[in-house]
Amino acid sequence: MRQASDLELVSLTKRYGDTVAVDAISLMVPAGTYCCLLGPSGCGKSSTLRMIAGHETVSDGDILLGNQRIGALPPAKRGTAMMFQSYALFPHLSVIDNVSFSLKMKGVDKPARHRRAGELLELVDISAYADRLPAQLSGGQQQRVALARALITEPQILLLDEPLSALDPFLRVRMRAELKRLQRELGISFIHVTHGQDEALALADMIVVMNRAKIEQAGAPRAIFNTPTTEFVARFMGGHNVLSDGGRRHAIRTDRIAVGRGGEGMAAIVSGIEFQGHSVSVALRTAGEDDLTAMVPEAEFYAAPLGPGDPVTLSWNPADLHPLAS
Amino acid sequence: MSELEITAPAPGRSRAGAVQRIPEAVTAWALASPLVLVLGFFLVLPVITIVVVSFWGSTEWSFYPAFLWDNYEFLLTSPVTLSVYLNTLMYTVLTWVFTLVIGFTVAYFLAFHIRTQTWQIALFLLCTIPFWTSNIIRMISWIPFLGRNGIANSVLMDIGLVNEPVEWLLFSDFAVVLAFVHLYTLFMVVPIFNTMMRIDKSLIEAARDAGATGAQILWNVVIPLTKPGIMIGSIFVVTLVMGDFITVRFMSGGQSASVGRMISNEIALLQYPAAAADAVILLLTVLIMISAMLRFVDIRKEL
Numbered sequence: 001m002r003q004a005s006d007l008e009l010v011s012l013t014k015r016y017g018d019t020v021a022v023d024a025i026s027l028m029v030p031a032g033t034y035c036c037l038l039g040p041s042g043c044g045k046s047s048t049l050r051m052i053a054g055h056e057t058v059s060d061g062d063i064l065l066g067n068q069r070i071g072a073l074p075p076a077k078r079g080t081a082m083m084f085q086s087y088a089l090f091p092h093l094s095v096i097d098n099v100s101f102s103l104k105m106k107g108v109d110k111p112a113r114h115r116r117a118g119e120l121l122e123l124v125d126i127s128a129y130a131d132r133l134p135a136q137l138s139g140g141q142q143q144r145v146a147l148a149r150a151l152i153t154e155p156q157i158l159l160l161d162e163p164l165s166a167l168d169p170f171l172r173v174r175m176r177a178e179l180k181r182l183q184r185e186l187g188i189s190f191i192h193v194t195h196g197q198d199e200a201l202a203l204a205d206m207i208v209v210m211n212r213a214k215i216e217q218a219g220a221p222r223a224i225f226n227t228p229t230t231e232f233v234a235r236f237m238g239g240h241n242v243l244s245d246g247g248r249r250h251a252i253r254t255d256r257i258a259v260g261r262g263g264e265g266m267a268a269i270v271s272g273i274e275f276q277g278h279s280v281s282v283a284l285r286t287a288g289e290d291d292l293t294a295m296v297p298e299a300e301f302y303a304a305p306l307g308p309g310d311p312v313t314l315s316w317n318p319a320d321l322h323p324l325a326s
Numbered sequence: 327m328s329e330l331e332i333t334a335p336a337p338g339r340s341r342a343g344a345v346q347r348i349p350e351a352v353t354a355w356a357l358a359s360p361l362v363l364v365l366g367f368f369l370v371l372p373v374i375t376i377v378v379v380s381f382w383g384s385t386e387w388s389f390y391p392a393f394l395w396d397n398y399e400f401l402l403t404s405p406v407t408l409s410v411y412l413n414t415l416m417y418t419v420l421t422w423v424f425t426l427v428i429g430f431t432v433a434y435f436l437a438f439h440i441r442t443q444t445w446q447i448a449l450f451l452l453c454t455i456p457f458w459t460s461n462i463i464r465m466i467s468w469i470p471f472l473g474r475n476g477i478a479n480s481v482l483m484d485i486g487l488v489n490e491p492v493e494w495l496l497f498s499d500f501a502v503v504l505a506f507v508h509l510y511t512l513f514m515v516v517p518i519f520n521t522m523m524r525i526d527k528s529l530i531e532a533a534r535d536a537g538a539t540g541a542q543i544l545w546n547v548v549i550p551l552t553k554p555g556i557m558i559g560s561i562f563v564v565t566l567v568m569g570d571f572i573t574v575r576f577m578s579g580g581q582s583a584s585v586g587r588m589i590s591n592e593i594a595l596l597q598y599p600a601a602a603a604d605a606v607i608l609l610l611t612v613l614i615m616i617s618a619m620l621r622f623v624d625i626r627k628e629l
Binding site: 055081085086089104 | 526528529531532533534535536537538539542546547550551
């Protein structure tokens with residue numbers, strides 16, 4: 001039985017002239033899911049989000065929210081709310097007027113809409129700044145205001161377009177935790193577009209990896225990371241080597257490759273060493289065309305350090321190999 | 327770069343010290359002096375001259391240095407002055423309203439409905455083409471159009487809308503305002519278009535996302551954010567119309583008065599002190615109007 005706020009994309013397509021930005025993608029996002037659309041720039045993830053929001057017309061296919069077809073409705077009638085990449089706060093309005101904007105459009109009187117906006121400012125923890133103008137706020141504060149403004153419409157789905165990309169790395173990690181907390185508290189679906197795989201892994205209940213206008217793989221973060229089904233996903237998510245074995249392509253996690261001196265295994269030459277804190281990344285050149293990387297725990301590596309040019313042999317458990325679709 | 331600074335601080339410092347003998351205040355004044363001289367010579371000095379001459383005395387055939395309030399007294403107590411000022415204000419208000427409505431609409435169309443920048447620039451340049459000819463030519467070209475046997479009247483009669491030529495089309499207040507609107511609408515379009523182009527398009531989407539209708543977006547987002555441009559355009563139009571004399575003379579056929587015409591007539595009669603007093607009053611009036619307009623909008627963030 002489908003719930004009232006399940007989102008379904010039905011062979012959704014977006015064409016700009018002859019170029020296809022989104023190519024007949026189908027996807028089911030159950031209610032209350034934190035879903036990340038992940039992919040390189042130009043893969044169609046933003047167009048997909050903007051079509052769900054209603055800021056881009058649907059060329060073909062449809063969007064269903066619950067049992068309602070929303071593909072042709074105006075943005076405010078869809079039960080979605082969007083948080084824009086640059087936040088798009090109205091520069092001439094104070095924080096509280098920004099947040100209560102949609103209520104003003106509905107004709108709610110001033111005391112009532114300011115009361116409601118005050119509750120949302122409380123929720124995102126920014127009540128102290130209610131009378132400021134957006135230009136007087138820091139990036140993180142602006143983002144909270146943008147969140148409050150989107151949530152005041154009581155959407156069933158919140159759409160976030162690269163919400164963290166304008167923040168510095170420190171703040172990004174903090175806001176990330178906050179987004180996740182909000183999503184859990186509100187119990188609505190968040191659809192979050194990002195090109196950062198660490199962001200997607202940290203936040204999502206469901207990751208949708210997109211490439212060249214299509215969905216490469218969709219699933220839980222662990223499943224996506226541990227068992228990538230295509231070479232693109234394996235490379236884009238990182239932490240994987242792709243190697244050919246008997247004409248087939250396989251993925252193996254970089255920390256599942258054992259680097260030994262002599263003994264059985266694939267011969268390789270160390271081409272570079274990078275210390276990364278918990279572990280050491282060893283770049284390897286093999287006889288075949290594939291360059292590999294092995295992640296060796298830091299203590300283990302420094303017990304018997306290697307240097308560039310050292311010959312090594314590589315071995316792994318065959319069970320760790322994942323076949324990739326060709 | 328930074329390495330160089332660290333390894334060789336001592337010689338670099340002392341050399342810089344040798345060059346920097348001229349005090350900063352002197353260089354600052356020296357840099358500002360060309361503009362100060364130009365403005366002082368061509369703006370401040372003439373204005374002072376006008377103010378001085380406005381106190382001079384005059385007879386029917388001569389004028390002489392003095393310090394008299396006669397010119398102002400005559401000007402401020404004459405009922406003609408009031409009616410001329412009211413007439414000029416009427417032209418200003420009407421022209422302002424029409425240029426604002428037309429200018430805003432054109433700028434809105436260019437900024438929000440034309441998708442590609444190439445077309446925006448092309449259409450914008452198209453708006454400026456009439457400005458390749460002089461004001462007077464553009465004004466005079468209305469005469470064959472609006473005249474008693476002009477194109478407008480023949481068309482109106484041909485389609486049977488009127489039986490005899492409409493008299494008020496030319497040499498009337500209508501013609502004056504029409505010419506003003508034609509001449510000065512671009513002065514509204516340019517600053518408004520400029521401000522509108524700086525409005526982040528995602529603000530419009532955000533407003534639509536919040537359920538705003540087209541009219542609500544216009545009223546709550548576009549107009550407030552366009553205010554500085556509207557104000558700059560309004561200042562252009564108001565000052566131009568308040569000071570105009572040639573358009574009023576040509577298009578009213580000499581039948582309507584404006585402050586500018588009053589001054590020009592006095593100059594023609596060699597009544598320089600009276601003309602100067604009139605000019606001072608006009609200058610003050612326009613300054614008061616502009617400062618009142620600036621009360622509403624902070625245009626500094628535009629400049």
